[in-house]
Amino acid sequence: MEPHIAQAALVGREAESAQLGRLIQDVSAGLGRAVWVEGAPGIGKTSLVASVLQKAAGSGCRTAWAAADEFQLLSPLRVLTDGLSGCEQAGDGRLEQVSRLLRGVSGPTALDDTDPVHRATEQLLTMVDEVCGAGPLVLIADDIQWADEASLIAWRRLAQSVEQLPLLLIAACQLAPQREAVKRLRQSVLARDGVRLPVGPLPQKAVDALVTRLTGAPPGPRLQHLASHAAGNPLYLRELIDSLLHDGAVAVVGGQAEVSAEQAQKTPPSLSQAIRRRVKLLPGPLLDLLGAAALFGREFTVTDLAAVMDTSPTALLTGLRQAAAAGLVDAYGSNLQLSHPLVRQILFDRLPPTLRVALHRQAAQILAESGAAPERVAEQLLAVPWTADGWTQEWVAAHADALTRQSPRLAVPLLARLVNQRVAVGTARHEVFVSTLATALFRLGQPQEAERHAWNLLASSQDAHRAAEMRWILARVFSGTNRSSQAYSVTAQALRRADLPARWRGRFQALSALLERERTGDLERARLAAHDALTTAERAGDRFGTGYALCALWVVDSTQRDHPQALARLDRALKVFGEEPQFGDLRSWAWGNRALTLHSLDRPSDAQAGLGEALARAERNGDPESPLHIAAAVHHFWTGSWDDAQVCLDSVTAQGPQLPSCGLNECLPTAVLHGVAALIASHRDDRERARRHLEAATELLTDALPDRDSRDFLVAAQALEAERNGSADQALDLLETILDRHPGQLNPAHPWLPSMVRLALERKRGAVVQAALAVCEAEDAAEVLPARAAWAAAHCRALVDGDPEPCLAAAAHYAAVGRTLEHAQCLEDAAVLLAMDGRQSTARTALAEASEAYTRMGAEWDLRRAATRLRPYGIRRGVRGPRARAAFGWSALSPTELQVARLVAEGKSNPQVAAELFLSRRTIQTHVSHILRKLGVRSRVEIATEALRHAQEPTAV
Numbered sequence: 001m002e003p004h005i006a007q008a009a010l011v012g013r014e015a016e017s018a019q020l021g022r023l024i025q026d027v028s029a030g031l032g033r034a035v036w037v038e039g040a041p042g043i044g045k046t047s048l049v050a051s052v053l054q055k056a057a058g059s060g061c062r063t064a065w066a067a068a069d070e071f072q073l074l075s076p077l078r079v080l081t082d083g084l085s086g087c088e089q090a091g092d093g094r095l096e097q098v099s100r101l102l103r104g105v106s107g108p109t110a111l112d113d114t115d116p117v118h119r120a121t122e123q124l125l126t127m128v129d130e131v132c133g134a135g136p137l138v139l140i141a142d143d144i145q146w147a148d149e150a151s152l153i154a155w156r157r158l159a160q161s162v163e164q165l166p167l168l169l170i171a172a173c174q175l176a177p178q179r180e181a182v183k184r185l186r187q188s189v190l191a192r193d194g195v196r197l198p199v200g201p202l203p204q205k206a207v208d209a210l211v212t213r214l215t216g217a218p219p220g221p222r223l224q225h226l227a228s229h230a231a232g233n234p235l236y237l238r239e240l241i242d243s244l245l246h247d248g249a250v251a252v253v254g255g256q257a258e259v260s261a262e263q264a265q266k267t268p269p270s271l272s273q274a275i276r277r278r279v280k281l282l283p284g285p286l287l288d289l290l291g292a293a294a295l296f297g298r299e300f301t302v303t304d305l306a307a308v309m310d311t312s313p314t315a316l317l318t319g320l321r322q323a324a325a326a327g328l329v330d331a332y333g334s335n336l337q338l339s340h341p342l343v344r345q346i347l348f349d350r351l352p353p354t355l356r357v358a359l360h361r362q363a364a365q366i367l368a369e370s371g372a373a374p375e376r377v378a379e380q381l382l383a384v385p386w387t388a389d390g391w392t393q394e395w396v397a398a399h400a401d402a403l404t405r406q407s408p409r410l411a412v413p414l415l416a417r418l419v420n421q422r423v424a425v426g427t428a429r430h431e432v433f434v435s436t437l438a439t440a441l442f443r444l445g446q447p448q449e450a451e452r453h454a455w456n457l458l459a460s461s462q463d464a465h466r467a468a469e470m471r472w473i474l475a476r477v478f479s480g481t482n483r484s485s486q487a488y489s490v491t492a493q494a495l496r497r498a499d500l501p502a503r504w505r506g507r508f509q510a511l512s513a514l515l516e517r518e519r520t521g522d523l524e525r526a527r528l529a530a531h532d533a534l535t536t537a538e539r540a541g542d543r544f545g546t547g548y549a550l551c552a553l554w555v556v557d558s559t560q561r562d563h564p565q566a567l568a569r570l571d572r573a574l575k576v577f578g579e580e581p582q583f584g585d586l587r588s589w590a591w592g593n594r595a596l597t598l599h600s601l602d603r604p605s606d607a608q609a610g611l612g613e614a615l616a617r618a619e620r621n622g623d624p625e626s627p628l629h630i631a632a633a634v635h636h637f638w639t640g641s642w643d644d645a646q647v648c649l650d651s652v653t654a655q656g657p658q659l660p661s662c663g664l665n666e667c668l669p670t671a672v673l674h675g676v677a678a679l680i681a682s683h684r685d686d687r688e689r690a691r692r693h694l695e696a697a698t699e700l701l702t703d704a705l706p707d708r709d710s711r712d713f714l715v716a717a718q719a720l721e722a723e724r725n726g727s728a729d730q731a732l733d734l735l736e737t738i739l740d741r742h743p744g745q746l747n748p749a750h751p752w753l754p755s756m757v758r759l760a761l762e763r764k765r766g767a768v769v770q771a772a773l774a775v776c777e778a779e780d781a782a783e784v785l786p787a788r789a790a791w792a793a794a795h796c797r798a799l800v801d802g803d804p805e806p807c808l809a810a811a812a813h814y815a816a817v818g819r820t821l822e823h824a825q826c827l828e829d830a831a832v833l834l835a836m837d838g839r840q841s842t843a844r845t846a847l848a849e850a851s852e853a854y855t856r857m858g859a860e861w862d863l864r865r866a867a868t869r870l871r872p873y874g875i876r877r878g879v880r881g882p883r884a885r886a887a888f889g890w891s892a893l894s895p896t897e898l899q900v901a902r903l904v905a906e907g908k909s910n911p912q913v914a915a916e917l918f919l920s921r922r923t924i925q926t927h928v929s930h931i932l933r934k935l936g937v938r939s940r941v942e943i944a945t946e947a948l949r950h951a952q953e954p955t956a957v
Contacts, residue, residue, distance in 0.1 A: 010047055017048065020035070020049075020197070028060060030942075031166070035168070036196050037197045037199060038175055040233065043201070043232075043234065044199055045142070047234075060136070066082040068142070068143045070341070071296070074378075075379060077154065079151035098120045101120045101581075102407075116581075124154060125921070128158060128165075129911050133910075144172060145179065155185060159188060164910075203232070207227055208224065214241045215257035220253075222261065225264055239278065242274075275340075275342055279328075279343075295308065295380070300335065308359065365395075374403050374406070377399070378410045387421065396415070397429045404436045404443065419433050431463055432466075434456065435470060442477065454471075455474070471493065471494045475490045479514075485519065503537070507542070512529045513527070517559065518744065526555075530553045533549035543576050546576050547586055551569070551590060555746060558600070564785050574590055574594075581621060601785065602788045615628050616920070629922075633677075634676060639821075640823075642859075650929075651920070674696050675712070678694045678697070682717055685724075693717070718734050724861055728759055736768060739772060741775070749779060758799055761800070773796050780792070792822075795829070804837065808827075811826035824857070824859070827850035835875055843875055847875060851866060851867075889936075900913055900924060
């Protein structure tokens, strides 16, 4: 949508307008930027940024505009959907798809769905990427201080991408925003080289020019004095002059506009008083019309207004023309809007409170009957206090699930009113209100309030389905906060009930299997419960329960090291989930753990292919991507593609983890993210980065089994830091905690044990050597199909026996399957053993190969450690050893970054590059950011220039 531009307010804004003009030139050349325009109400922010539209169109840019409204504060993504409405390609239908996501109902209960707001956000961000792929885009959000939370999050992510897109992002905001989310957005924009554009009071020369425009003559001294009370605020100044002109107090004498001496002594009204005076002078019918328009916020449609006033749209045209002539209504795209928030507030405040309630109630019903989205109806119902009548109760009960799913921030206050008023207590309708309120609170991350309402409903509910749903919420709250005993108790209570519906019985049986492993480590009981769950869910035709049971069986099979069976469980679960949106959380969880299972089977290349497919599907379906990015980071860690691992981790931290809340505590948590990042930083000798990640994850190291399942990377990183600091014994003490295996523990120990054995042998701590070897051999024996644990055990035995041959065999295996880090570590250990055996030449070759692998990974610490270990035997890397990759320039790009750069040079957008490389759009966005930093350039155009310049270089591949 595009606003009406009040040209008079642009007087005196030449410097700000010129700065925006330069930014338009930059974006036309491919250089994106984020701009934060701020100033007092009425100072002219809207007119300033609106003037950009004409300049942008003249420079070949596409433009998009949206204005946030306090009335729509709780409606998700309203700013972006409004703004992008003019950018949709004919027949594309993406915005309609987003609209269906936000208002649609998918899945049997609100607890089964992937967050539709998250999915809609991803689709809108992809749309912006695609629009920018076709040409530069100027996207403006006016009054962003009133934007909904989802739009603020999306805006922050767009601001993070402007460095790599031809996107000029302009947000206009009042000074000193009060909302914390807006403050954080402002800080984020400015911290990433955003442009702060303050709009201050007009200088005296500009004030005189504006008065001249309004009165037709330059102001005389007395009028100048009166105008000074506006303090350079264009809106206030215009209201003041209009008021004087209306009273006939201004006369042009001797070529100057002047007021009388008596008038000059009067105290001018405030801005709100001036607007109230103008409004008060309007005819009664026009006041009624504008008061009804104010019900909808600033923006309204003629159709909605006519419906509320019970008349035809054509009957309103005369009044609307009068309102436009009075400067109170502007055109806003295909709709209309009140000219300023103060105008809307004054019109609204003049309505008697009882009339406001009646009109909002009437507007809600009219919107509902016209098929408006549920959040628009809810906005009307929440605008004023009321006591629920029959229609309100009926409408909320019918739309509670949809509201909870699409906009829990709207659902919570609406449902809380009904619950607090004890509406329909003792009826099924009251149970709907309480249960959906509990669900909405759970979705908003307020577990204590969700728990309170769930318990309250359980005390009186006669509906078996509602009661089961509340117990499910309670179990998930307890499970997610490491209260496994309480989660188990609630689950057991549910399963003891004879009236528990079959669908819910299967789900609770699956959850009890997971909790059994967590509480007691009794894997056989867990397996029986999961099998019962699978049978029950399949008989009930419950796909969620079926897939959930298969995921529980994966946990049991993986813990018992039956990796082939575990892989089959996940493949079957993924077939059950298909592509339907309600299974998004579980689908991402399953794909991520499928990759880790393939690693346990020593099939990293298959893991890579599976992750590529999973990310492409997640992009298409709007599934949570963070679990997949963390799984991909783990994969890249072991395969030695550490730049790619860092990209995956950065892709998560740029948005926030957003890990699945599917009730499976085994999903990859934040501890793994920080652990992998810290471990890579330690290997690369980046002490500061390692310290930051280790400090961020300190509180995650608890003894709860779910935390123990995911903390090994953190422990390994802490141990490596201790070793680098010369505290080998402290490093060993830390690694020994990995040997402390709890019954039912899922994560294997063997990946870390060769390093532990090496250190223990160097420190002559024989008991640790034997304990580590025993654990490694036990895990080898437990594997149904010998794979990764077998080679780790061979590596450990070779160190204990002092035999280099098993080390060399393991190194060859790791090279064949693509496990670069373990390949290099095996070669380093083999080189030491060969040197000890007097086989200097072969040792030198092994060291050279290990050093080459370490260099490719950027493992500076490992290079130094290997050199130190071999130096006593007279073996050195030599001056012709492998050269470390440059930190900047074309040669600093990783293989994946080279691919991305060349596809960018072909003119492909981020979504197109992602589709070609089987990665997510967010991953490509992070890759492009890294490329820009390494090349020291500012735009995709400059990346393309560099790629073309290096296209003929044979070493660029």
